[in-house]
Structure formats: structure tokens, C-alpha cells
Amino acid sequence: MNARQKNLVSVLAATLVAGGLGLYTYFGVMKPEEQEAQRKEVEDKLFVTQAPDERGQDGGAPVAPVFTHLTVEMAGSKTVMELVEGRWRVTSPVSALANKAEVDGLTQELASAKFLSSLDKNPTDADLERYGLKPPVVTVTARAYVPNAQGGGAEDPSRQRTLTFHTGVENRFDGSVYVRREGDPTVYSSQGSLRFAVQKRTNDWRDHEAFPVNEPSLLRIEVKARKNAFTLERASTDQPWQLTKPVALRADGQRVASMVSMFKGYRALTFPDAEREAKVRTALEKPVVEALFVPNTGDPVRVRLAEVTLDGMQQIFTLSEWGRESVLALVDSNTVNVLDLTVSELKDKKALAFTVDDVHQLVIHPAPGGDIIRLAKTQDTQQWEVVAPIPSRAREFKVASLLGSLEKLKAAALGEARPKSWGKYGISDSSRGVVLLDAQGKELARLSLGNEVKGNPKRLWARGSAEEVLELEKSVLDALPLKLEDLMQGVPAANGSP
Template sequence: MNAQQKNLVTLLIATVVAGGLGLYAYFGVMKPEEKEAERKEVEGKLFAVDAPGKGDTDAGTAPALRFTWVSVELPHSKTEMELQEGVWRVTSPVSALADKEQMDTLISELAAAKFKATLEENPTDADLERYGLKPPRATVTARAYVPDAQGGGKDDPARQRSVTFYLGVENPFDGTAYLRREGDPRVYLAGGALRFALQKSTSEWRDRQVFPLEESSLLRIEVKARKNAFTLERATTEKPWQLTQPVTLRAAPQRVARMVSELRFRRIITFPKPDEEEKARKGLEKPLVDATFVPKIGVPLRLRLAEAELLGAKQTFALTEWGSEVVLGVVDLGTLNDLDVPALDFKDKKVLALQAKDVRKFTIHPAAGGETITLMRAPDTQRWEVEAPMRGLAKEFKLASLLSSLEKLEAAAITEANPKNWARYGISDTSRGVSLMDDTGQLIARLWIGNPVKGNPQRVWARGSSEDVFELDKSALDALPMSLTDLLDGAPAAKSSP
């Protein structure tokens, strides 16, 4: 057989194979698609929303249903959820808050659900088995009511609606779901999003938030942990936080807000089974963290964290008790670190206790060999003037920038509180820095700048309004306009070093 004959045979074989594939594609794929295309299109909604009487619709638009109860039964679980005082709750097989996001999605899908097509008018048992409807993959019952013009009607039997329907398997043709409604023999097609929204176990319907309160609502936080213990308080939610235990001092509001925000971000990973719950509660008798949060309105919330070994692995458990709400779940190990922090972490790192508007005079103390710069706000014109080392008008925008920066200046860290020897940090009465005074000449605040931090030359030690050794970023200080050239309007430019 020559090369030309071989090519011809190869071509014939390829043609036969292509023809076979074409027949398979037609009878195996196209034919079912044609059958799907011949489905009877319908526009019926899963829930009938017709109003019970005249005057209950707005310009012919049917009022939106308000759902009050949903039951979702899967092969291995059944969950009942009820709207109570505006909040969805899981009522069976446990009593717990429902996940708001999951419930919003479910209610949205139920309200919008439509029959896309009718597949079978009178299906046989074999048809139902093929569609996954005998037995069904999910049985759902939902109750709702049609509100009147004032939004009422929940208890009016004429306004109540209840539907039970069954979901089958996913339709591989377009991702839709096979559906059958109670009292209706027909098999319908519904959107796949509805099936996706319903396929959840009881634990997936439950709210997984560990800590539901916001920092803005709290008045007191008390924490006892493995390594640390502290108490934060404030008189009202508008007042600043104070650290009251183990020492009394002003707390940094951003640090308190960050701690609470980190807690609110935490989610329960899993809920323990009954046999696991007993071990977890035993560990919680001696918690690693025991915290109490007192809100302005409502009852205190208690949060305990502990570790217990389950299935050969150590797990971290959180128990949240808030009034009648009790939630126990497995959480990330990092949740312990959110609360087990040193009390001094909450110390306000603001370096100078001052308000820029109160400053009427200030002196810039130079490094060794430099000239002291003194500035004062003129009482008649309220303009800033340079008094020394030469007289002249100051650059107003530079002064405003400097005072604003000093008012907001924060330390990168606190090295030591109440040191016995400031000199070891290079801080003394002759240290370079700034003195700020009011209109009577009374000292408002003083900044002393010391030596570079050992092991971190990008920072310097400093002293401000509190008895703490601060670490300041050197770059932040270098950016402050504190030279005569920066501040004196019309001052000669500084000569560059040779």
C-alpha cells in the first residue's frame, strides 16, 4: 500500500469516526436539547400574591409577601426557622439566632421564585425517580402573609399564604432545578439559585458570630486571661475610655475599637456535637479567657474561651452568654490573642496632651550648638511672629502645620513607664525639643527628644506629657518644620554643608 492509499484509508476512518460522533451528539445531546426546547413555558409564581380584597394593591402592583416561617427538610436534617420580633431564629432542632445573610438570600429567592416551564403534566413514578422527586432531595414549607396598606395582616387568615414544595436533582441541561408543589401533580423547572439557597444543614442556617456588640455601645470591658487582666471603663458612650485596672490611665480609643472590631470579625467554625459539647463545657469551667462586656442598653455579655482535645486534636471553644442567648462553638486560635493582651497596650500613645488652638507661644530647643527659636502670637493681629533669634513674621501655614502635627503626634511604642533614670535614654532638661505655652505663659506641654533607640536607629526615645518613655519614628520628627528657615517669613535659605 503506497502513501496515497494510506492517506485515503486514514481519511475514510476519520470520516466514519466523525460521523459516529455526530450521530452521538445529535441523539445523545441535540435530541434532549430539542426536547427541552419544546417544554411548555409558564409564568406561574411559586407563591400566589393576589390580594384578598380591593384596595390592597398599588397601581395594580401586587404587594410584597412577608415571610414568617420556613421549614427545610433534607435527607439527613430538618430545620425550622421563624421570624420573631423582626429577627429570624432557628427554632428546631435547636434554638439559636439564624444567619441574617443566609436568611435574606432564602427569602429573596422564595419571593421571586417562578416556574420556568412545565415538564410533565402527569408524571409516572419512574418520571419522579428520574427527576429526583421520589424521594425528593428537599421538602420545603414556607408561610407568609399579604400585608395591608398599613403593613399589618399577619394574623388575618384571609391574608396568610402557605406553600409546600419538593425539590429534585439539578437539571444538567441548564442548571435549573426540578420542582413539584404539594397538591399539584405537575413537574416544573425552577431557577437553580433556589435549590442552592435551600441545600443547607441546620448548622449552616445558624448565626456564627462570636461577638455581636459594637464598641460604640459599650461602657465597661473586664478581661481576665492567662497572662493579662485589665478593666476599661467610661461614664457614657460619648466619653473617652479609661484603663482602671491594673492601673489608672487614659486609654487609646483606637486600640479599644480595634480589639472589639477583631472580636466582631471572628466566626464560629463548627458547632460541637452533643458528646463533644460536654468536653468543651468542662474545659470552660477554667477558661483561658473570661471577659464581660457591659453595654449602655441591655444585659451584659459574657465571653469565655477555653481549649479541649477532640478527636485527637486541640480545639479552641468560645461560649457566648448574652441574656437568653447561649452559643458554643469552635473558633480560630487567634481569638484568644484578641483579648489576652497587656494592659499597657491600651495606654494612649499620644505624646502631647494639648490643643493647638490654646498655644500662644512656643520655644524650639535646638540640639547642642544650635540657636533657640521663640515664636509668639501677637495679641493685636493674632499673627505669629518670630521673637528670637531674630524678629520677623512667621510663615502662618508652616506654624499651623507644626502645631497640628504636634497635637496629633503618636508614639510607635512605649519602652518603659515611670523610668527612674531618664538620662539612660538621653533625655534631660537640656534635650532638644519643644515647649508650648498658653497666653499667660503657663507651660501646656513639653517634648524632649533623646537618643536613637538601641537596635532600631530609625526611632528615637522621647518624653512628652506623661511619665512614659516613648519611641518616635525619626522620619516623623524630621518632617516637622522646626528650623528658622522653615518658620521665618523671608528668612535666608540655609547654606549647604561643604
């Protein structure tokens, strides 16, 4: 064997030795350490769903469990909750929708909770009493399944997991909580957040939404309150609200939306126990407020509010019913006033009823002695031009601003309806104001301004699209671009030419 061959053999031998050392290091040192870390991670978890050496789908992290059943028991309260058709329900001791936020908080805590330390592997009864585990403060039973690659497995027994554990008192030193699993005598400590997640009674687990209504989805609202009764309707959810009873007129969409939103905002304060429920239901046979909310899809929501005297105190209870669901609850006493609105509060206070895109001509009547200003939109370019008193290109942004302001213009107050004489308000056919016309010259809307409001010099009487006297703020009217120099391009010279 020559020198070159000897060197090659030496290199191969060294390579084999290095490879052997690498394999020994991995399988003899690193692999056991990795396995030990995986085992410890599993043992540290409160809710174990896989074996220490089991990996998730495609070798990734373990799949999170899907919880389907929860039982939370503490002194004087045992609550059973189940996932039904994708939504959590309280099924015992009552049948009701569950509070999604509270249940989600619990299931997330169960899926992620870990033990901080192992405190006592063989506790005595005296030790358990000291930890608050004999009897326990809370006992929780949770059922879940580990989903397969397609997300299924709810009916597969091999994928079912069940855990029962007990929580004790708080460790005042670090805020942790003492925990013990069923079938495992060891006492552990876990994060204090686990204690907050489980330590709740039945009423805490219930959904506290008393009025499940959303204004954008409604087509009809019927209300019979202490002082007022009315019906609001619209043909579709993108149409404006109309007051149909006790009179027919345009409704204020913003006021309707505000009313429903405010009403929805009142939540259940608590729920009556079995002893008081009969008295509450009897009082609801003669409600102080009745309402019906009809959505475009789904079941109508019927609401009744009644006054009930309990323990010498007058309280307001509500019963909301829709489909197969119902909520009987105590609510804030102010709830009875939210829907009790007058016609004047509900009616639309917009001065003019028109759509900006329909306007093709504008006629502005100035104060007596001034020239009438006419503007028109050209047919070919759809641009605004001043037609009179001086032909000129118009300032597009000013015309757009004027139309937008007129569309949003609202009365500060409403006066006499269908007055016999508009003249006493200083309003006539020659009053200063604005007329809006379509492409064919048909009048779309007209705003006529009159005298100052008696007793309020900051307002003017006005007449708009509705047959009632309007009170408009002078400051708002003064801000409208109604002068020729506001609307035309170029400033008029002394002789009147631009």
C-alpha cells in the same frame, strides 16, 4: 337632504364604525391577550399570592408578601424559622438567632421564583424518582401575608398565604432544578438559584456571629487571659480609653479598637451536637479566657473560651451570653490570643497628651547655641505670629502642620518607666524640644529630645507627657517644621532681619 348633510351623516357613521372596531379589537382581542398574559404570569410563579386578574394597591403591581414562617426539611435535618419581633430566629431543633443573609436570600427567592417550564403533568412514581422528587431532596413550607396599604395584615386570615413545595435533583443540562408544589401533581423546572437557596441544614441557617461586640459602643472591657489580665474603661463613647487595671494610664485607642475588631471577626466555624455539648460546657467551667464587654446601652456580653479535646484533637470552643441570648460554638484556635495583651501593648504610645485647640503659645528649644523660637496666637485675629527671635507673621499652615504632627507623634518603642535619672538618656531642662502653652501661659505638654538610642542610631531617646522613656524615629522628627525659616513668612537675611 342636501349634500352637506349627507357628508355629515357619512362622517358620523364612519366614526361609529371605527369606534366599534376599536372596542371590538380591545375587548375581543387585546383584553383577552392581556388577561392571558396576567394569568400566565401568575401561573408561572412558584409562590402565588393573588388571583390572575387581581392588581396591587392603586392598580399597581402586586404587593410583595411578607414571610413570617419557614420550614426547610432534608435528609437528617429539619429547621423551623420564625420572624420574631422583626428578626428571624431558628426555633427548632435549637433556639438561636438566624443568619439574616441566608434567610433574606431564601425569602427573596421565594417571592420572585418562576417556573421555566412544565415538564410532566401526570408523572409516575418512577418519573418522580428520576426527578429526585420521590423522596424529595428538600421540602419547604413557607407562610406569608400580603400587607395592606398601611403595611399591616399579619393577623388577617384573608391575607395569609401558605406554600409547601419540593425540590428534586439538578438538571445537568441547564442547571435548573425540578420542583413540585403540594396539591399540584405537575413537575416543573425552576432556576438553579432556588436549589442553592433552600438546600441547607440547620447549622447553615444559624447566625455564625460568635462575638456580638462593637468597640464604638463599649464603655468597659474586662479580660482575664492565659498570661495577662486588664480592665479598660471610659466615661462615654466619645472619650479616650483608659487602662485602669493592673495600672492606671492612658490606653492606645487605635490598639483597643483593633483588638475588639479582630476578636469580633472570628466567627463560629460550627456548633457542637447534643452528644458533645455536655463535654464542652464542662470545659467552659474552667475557661482559658474570660471577657466582659459592657456597652453604653443594652446587655453586657460575657465571653468564655475553653480548650476541649474531641476525637483526639484539641479545639477551642466559646460561649457568649448576653441578655436572653447565647452562642455555643467552635472557633479558630487563634481566638484565644487576640485578647491576651500586655500593658505595654495596650498603653498609649503618643508622645504628648494635649488638644490642638488649647495651644496658644509655642516655644521651640533648638540645639545648643541656637536662638529660642517663640510663637503666639493673637487675641483679636487668632492668627499665629513669630514673637522671637524676629517678630514676623507666621506661616499658618506650617504651624498647623507642626501641631497636628506633634499631636499624632507616637513612640516607636517604650523604655524605662519613671527613670531615676533622665540625664543618662541625655535629657535635661535645657534639652532641645518643644513646649506647648495655653492662652494663660500654662504648660500643656513638653517634648524633650536626648541622645541616640544605644544600638539604634536611627532613634532618639525622648521624654513626653508620660513618665517613661520614649524611642522616637529620627526621620519623623527631622520632618517636623521646627526651624525659623520653616515657620516665619519671609526668609531671614544675613543680618537676621526678614
